[in-house]
Amino acid sequence: MPKVFIIFYSLYHHVYTLAQHIQKGLESQGxxxxxxxxxxxxxxxxxxxMHAPAKPDVPIITADKLKEADGFLLGLPTRFGIFPAQIKSFLDSTGGLWSTGALAGKxxxxxxxxxxxxxxxETTAMTAITYFAHHGINYVPFGFANPHLFDNTEVVGGSPYGAGTVANGDGSRQPSEKELDIAETQGSNFAKLLLTFEKGQSIVTKQEKKTSPVTENGNGQASVQPEIKSKAKKVREESKADKKNKCFCM
Ligand SMILES: Cc1cc2nc3c(=O)[nH]c(=O)nc-3n(C[C@H](O)[C@H](O)[C@H](O)COP(=O)(O)O)c2cc1C
Incomplete structure (x- = not known):
């Protein structure tokens, strides 16, 4: 069964509430x-x-733990139109995982x-995508998978990039029923996608991880895979020979 981590930062618990409903949607698919x-x-x-309440009773993630999951859903309260420094600080600690391609294909x-x-x-979601691209993680958009996203009769957070809520400047607005329903749909759809890949035997944990050209050399340092090294050498030699053949100046 695929394993999904919901990883979030939430100062005033709005993102935490969305996370709980995304969890419900994921679990509905098993x-x-x-x-x-x-x-x-x-x-x-x-x-x-900042009048921050006590933190949610949820464990703190460590970078190495990410290896265990097949997929992640990241909860991002906006700061100046992008995700907060706390999320960046955590994502910046994943350099070692990047160097071994450990998250590629998730x-x-x-x-x-x-x-x-x-x-x-939308900018908050979009600015997070660079991390997925660099790791080789597949970004799963939400699309307009829940009809509430078309509802203009009231304020409804969320977008094709995922579930969302609108908290008000003082945090007084709580996620609405429609926003929570969108969150559940996102969880449920994300789960269905992972289950499809599992059926096709191609979920990341069962794949051979050869997607990154760099590996760990045993001393915790990154080094280029030997077969990639020898391929690169061959290409260099061929291109040198090719240049010699085509050079008109000698
Ligand atoms: C430093 C700072 C910057 C913020 N920047 C924005 C912003 O650019 N746009 C916005 O709509 N809200 C902004 N907010 C409000 C937060 O996004 C809001 O408090 C958060 O979404 C609530 O989620 P939470 O309860 O999970 O912490 C900002 C809040 C802080 C503290």
Whole structure:
């Protein structure tokens, strides 16, 4: 059975609430789900000044743990139109995983929260995509998979990039029924995709991981795979010979 990690940062619990409903959607399809939050980078005095409530009772993720999952759903409360420094700090700690291609071929999706309707829900998701691209992780968009995304009669967070909520500047608005329904659909659709890949025997944990040209050399350092090295040497030699044949100046 595929395993999905929901990994989030949530200062005022709006993203956490969405995460719980995404979990419900994932579990409705029978996949294994684990909830994690990223480490906080602000100290207690700052958090107090920001009127932050106690953190959700959810374990803290470590980079190495990511290897265990087939897919991730990242919960991103917007900061100036992009995802917060706490998420960046965690993602920046995945360099060792990148160097071994450990996350290549896995799947990821995004969900988010902003204070206002126009505060950057889509830019927040889009700016996270560079991490997936560099790791070779498959980004799973949501599309317009839930009809509430077409509803213009009231404020409805979310977009083709995932579920979303609109929290108000003071955090007073809680995720609406429609936003929670969208979150459940995202979880359920993400699970269905992973189950499809599992049926086709191509889910990442069962694949041979040869997608990265770099491997670990045993001392924790990255080195280029020998077969890639010898291929590169051959191409260099061929191109040298080719240049010699075509050179008119000698
Ligand atoms: C420093 C800072 C920057 C923020 N920038 C934005 C922003 O660009 N757009 C927006 O709509 N909301 C912005 N917000 C509001 C947060 O996105 C909002 O508090 C968050 O989505 C609530 O989610 P949470 O309860 O899970 O923390 C900002 C909040 C802080 C503290």
């Amino acid at each position: 996949v294994e789900v684990e909830l994690y939050q990223v480490p906080e980078t602000l100290d207690d005095a700052i958090l107090e000044k 799947f990821a999706g995004t969900f988010f929260s902003t204070a206002s309707q126009h505060g950057g829900q």
